[in-house]
Amino acid sequence: MTTLVIAEHDNTSLKPATLNAVAAAQAIGGDIDILVAGADCGAAAEAAAAVPGIGKVLAADNAAYANQLAENVSLLIADVASAYDNVVAPATTSGKNIMPRVAALMDVAQISDIISVDSPDTFKRPIYAGNVIATVQSSDAKKVITVRTTAFDAVAETGGTAAVEAVDAVHDAGLSSFISEEVAESDRPELTAASVVISGGRGMQNGDNFQLLEGIADKLGAAIGASRAAVDAGFVPNDYQVGQTGKIVAPDLYVAVGISGAIQHLAGMKDSKVIVAINKDEDAPIFQVADYGLVADLFTALPELEAAL
């Protein structure tokens, strides 16, 4: 059995999510190759070649694959995947954007967001905002799979010496073009890879008050997240949203501040190792999943917490 893992990268380095996807591919078993599609992506391909246990790295380096346009990259993947049994990608916004297109081109189902591999054709995945875990079996000869990264421990980043092979096929669907990107630069760890996350909700009242979380995040080396309500209200950008329809996180420590604990929010953080909730409403549902609950006004508790750290 052979599996093609689709690398998530920025042309110069691999995103950590790739290493979780490789771990899921290992759980399926068989030989694993990595596809790096991008433009001037040689460095990313080299990084992929250093991942231990990889057969080879396929590097498709062409302007058509810049910015990971789904229309083009999906054609490439479906083409390359004809030689493989499985195609696996992390369930990031990029994987979610591209992989269903690949599945449709190959006329197979996609199995989204798997959290475990029971056998090479049977997987577990959360449905209904994680209120239920379904066991699903695929009857497709070739499988297209996206992986919930928090459910698979990343493989090592280095130690491997796979060969890099160029893929010359150029697929340009001519349907879409990139215009611009607004990417917030931050010194903080990436939300989905951080070992500590501190999130604010509607209780924060406005964006300025998120500074109360910044000081604590600085001391703990934490990433900052938010509830949907905080994002909708414009306190913080959309990429802070944790939840069913935002980012899934599972850090060692998750601190929820001024967040009520709606099922859609819990879906994104309840696999965290230790959960702390700070909320002034002692009946807030977030306390049902919190290991340590503090019933307090956040505007007094947060400065105290920062001082105590």
Added chain:
Amino acid sequence: MKALVAVKRVVDYNVKVRAKADGSDVELNNVKMAINPFCEIAVEEAVRLKEAGTVSEVVVVSVGEKSCQEQIRTALALGADRGIHVEVEGRPEPLEVAKLLKGVVDKEQPQLVILGKQSIDGDNNQTGQMLGALAGMGQGTFASEIKVDGDSLQVTREVDGGLQTLKLNLPAIVTTDLRLNEPRYASLPNIMKAKKKPLDVTSPADLGVEMSSHITQLGVAPPPERSAGIKVEDVAQLVDKLKNEAKVIS
């Protein structure tokens, strides 16, 4: 130009769904059903484009059992012009839905197709992208803003790092994210009017699609329970617990 919007009937987002005791499936008896929230946003966007004069007709389509006509009526009450019900039994998979929607696209020839990014029951996040591949259209998934500009579409997308803006040839597919708009409520007069709007029923055979399932659900189970935690007295006790009991900070 014509807009086609796909809406799905799902369990209301406030319902906490449970597995049946025998683990065969989720318990859906007597559970409140609703239009998928992302589909509601899709309908709203199409209706706004019509109000702005960009779109001339808004057609809604739903694939499912007879009961999904309720959700089509809801969409008509929100301002869509006419409905198409593709009647199928059971729960079709995203690839099957995408093939049926492709059949509808071939018949209706819309310039813009709007879907939700994700159905909140299966959490698949697939159908729009699959339809894009089958129909040979470009896609703007997880959209927080769209602008029609002549024969192209500018879409701003919510991605992991922030926002990305793409230009797509029309016809194109858009899938909605939460920030695209805030859907209106249907007024009583509009709910009454919606009852008289046209709603056609069609079938996979009419659309030339053979239904074939690729995935079997072997069973469902509740997620691992978290053991109940404690309430701490104050910040000092919280910090002490995190350091000395949980050992997650130093």
